[in-house]
Amino acid sequence: MIKSLPLFPPYVSLPERIWFFLLRGFNLLVLVFLVLPILVIIPLSFSDSSFLSYPMPGVSLRWYDNLIHSEEWIRAAKNSFIVAPLATVIATVLGTLAAVGLNKADFTGKGLLMAILISPMVVPVVVVGVGVYLFFAQIGLADSYTGLILAHAALGAPFVVTTVSATLQGFNHNLVRASMSLGAGPLRTFWRITLPVIAPGLISGALFAFATSFDEVVITLFVAGPQQTTLPRQMFTGIKENISPTIAALATILIVFSTCLLLVLEWLRGRNKAAAKI
Numbered sequence: 001m002i003k004s005l006p007l008f009p010p011y012v013s014l015p016e017r018i019w020f021f022l023l024r025g026f027n028l029l030v031l032v033f034l035v036l037p038i039l040v041i042i043p044l045s046f047s048d049s050s051f052l053s054y055p056m057p058g059v060s061l062r063w064y065d066n067l068i069h070s071e072e073w074i075r076a077a078k079n080s081f082i083v084a085p086l087a088t089v090i091a092t093v094l095g096t097l098a099a100v101g102l103n104k105a106d107f108t109g110k111g112l113l114m115a116i117l118i119s120p121m122v123v124p125v126v127v128v129g130v131g132v133y134l135f136f137a138q139i140g141l142a143d144s145y146t147g148l149i150l151a152h153a154a155l156g157a158p159f160v161v162t163t164v165s166a167t168l169q170g171f172n173h174n175l176v177r178a179s180m181s182l183g184a185g186p187l188r189t190f191w192r193i194t195l196p197v198i199a200p201g202l203i204s205g206a207l208f209a210f211a212t213s214f215d216e217v218v219i220t221l222f223v224a225g226p227q228q229t230t231l232p233r234q235m236f237t238g239i240k241e242n243i244s245p246t247i248a249a250l251a252t253i254l255i256v257f258s259t260c261l262l263l264v265l266e267w268l269r270g271r272n273k274a275a276a277k278i
Contacts, residue, residue: 038255045248052243063249073250076234082145083230084213087152091209094153095160096202100194102161103168114165118158128155129222136223143225151219156209160202167201200268207261207268 048058067073098117102110120128132151133142141147171194179189195202217232224233231250238247 041248042252042255044245045252047245047248050245052245052248063245066246067249067253070246072229072234073231073246076229076231079228080214080230080232083149083152083228084210086149087156087213088206088210090149090153091156091213092160092202092206095157095205095209096164096198098157099161099164099168100190100198103165103171114161117161120155121158121162125155125216125218129219132219133222142223143228145228148220148224148228151223152213152216153209155216155219156212159208159212160205163201163205163208164198165201167198171197204265204268207265211258211261 043056044052044054045063046059046061047056048060048062049056102114132147132154136142136147136151141150175193175197176189179193180186184192214230215232217230217236220228220230220233221236224230229237231254235247235250238244
């Protein structure tokens with residue numbers, strides 16, 4: 001028979017035990033405060049009413065049916081699944097190359113260059129949107145898929161740079177030297193040695209880049225035209241004109257989708273920690 005371990009060691013005093021439960025209770029209340037506004041929208045997506053209000057008069061899937069058969073929402077979904085994956089690929093490739101290059105090189109101004117690369121994470125997105133629009137308008141990329149994809153890639157690349165750079169901090173460069181000494185070229189060494197090691201950080205950065213592009217609305221308002229309307233922009237337009245329960249249905253789907261992304265990121269983080277201990 002397996003005996004359960006006691007919650008506290010024998011030497012823990014009563015005030016320390018009380019403080020333990022008070023702190024955990026406070027953390028639970030903060031978690032509920034943050035999560036409850038998100039969870040409240042889920043039941044409303046199944047409401048039979050045309051308005052977002054409690055109590056619900058009935059339960060129905062009419063808003064999910066409206067979401068699936070609406071041409072505007074279908075077009076916005078297609079645009080999101082065109083822009084986000086392509087922007088993620090560009091951000092992942094450029095961010096990985098930048099992180100690997102900065103990790104290998106040592107030169108004056110390296111910190112400044114790193115700050116410039118991650119600046120889209122720090123600069124207010126409205127400022128970025130205005131700057132991107134003014135630049136793209138001069139070269140003919142405004143109101144185009146190409147301009148929107150490049151703008152989203154610029155937003156996602158800093159996440160790839162930071163996650164891959166963090167993974168490379170514990171990288172043993174002797175493995176690369178050993179591979180080169182055995183006759184492997186730089187490209188083969190990267191694919192066979194470096195890439196498997198940085199894969200968890202690379203995938204994590206790619207997921208962050210995808211989520212950033214898929215959820216972005218401010219730059220899309222500046223850069224995208226009527227034909228490049230994405231799901232967040234369509235939601236923004238719907239909220240501004242008329243709050244329809246269809247938006248609640250889409251929000252519920254996006255909540256489930258974001259939760260799945262977070263679970264994958266947590267799994268990758270755990271795998272990265274396990275690999276670091278080996």
